Amino acid sequence: MHADPHPESSPLIVRIWSSSATRYLVVGGFSFLFDIGVLWLLHDVFGVALAIATPVAFLLSFAVTYTLQRTVAFRAADGVAPSVLRYTLLVAFNTVATTAIVWASDAVGLPWSVGKVAAVAATTIWNYFAYRYWVFASRKADA
Numbered sequence: 001m002h003a004d005p006h007p008e009s010s011p012l013i014v015r016i017w018s019s020s021a022t023r024y025l026v027v028g029g030f031s032f033l034f035d036i037g038v039l040w041l042l043h044d045v046f047g048v049a050l051a052i053a054t055p056v057a058f059l060l061s062f063a064v065t066y067t068l069q070r071t072v073a074f075r076a077a078d079g080v081a082p083s084v085l086r087y088t089l090l091v092a093f094n095t096v097a098t099t100a101i102v103w104a105s106d107a108v109g110l111p112w113s114v115g116k117v118a119a120v121a122a123t124t125i126w127n128y129f130a131y132r133y134w135v136f137a138s139r140k141a142d143a
Helices: 010-017 020-045 050-060 062-073 080-107 114-134
Strands: none
Touching: 010 020, 020 050, 020 062, 020 114, 050 062, 050 080, 050 114, 062 080, 062 114, 080 114
16 A cells, blocks of 8 residues: 555645745755854864854855755756856855854854854845845846
């Protein structure tokens, strides 16, 4: 006897997964774990200064995040080069913002992890719109 490949909950799961916002959050969650794991490893395990470890960890997650957001979250079909350029510009902005937020958190006596979570919350919000409407937006040819 074969199991039903589409249990009754599938339509709800399919509807939820069909939303780019849902896929964006799942991919973002994975990317966050990758990023914060590298930051923890660099800073807490290897003793790299926070001002160096934060942008290094953030930049190392570049390829993972870009690839998953492009293929899973936004299912982009346009050329890679234009979206890589736009994504790179966004990453540069986010790197500065993330480093500033983590540094400021540490400077006022909060754990660096509080600053990292605050930075992720801020970038999560603005990145969704930047990804959807700028980085991975489908470019229609002028007729």
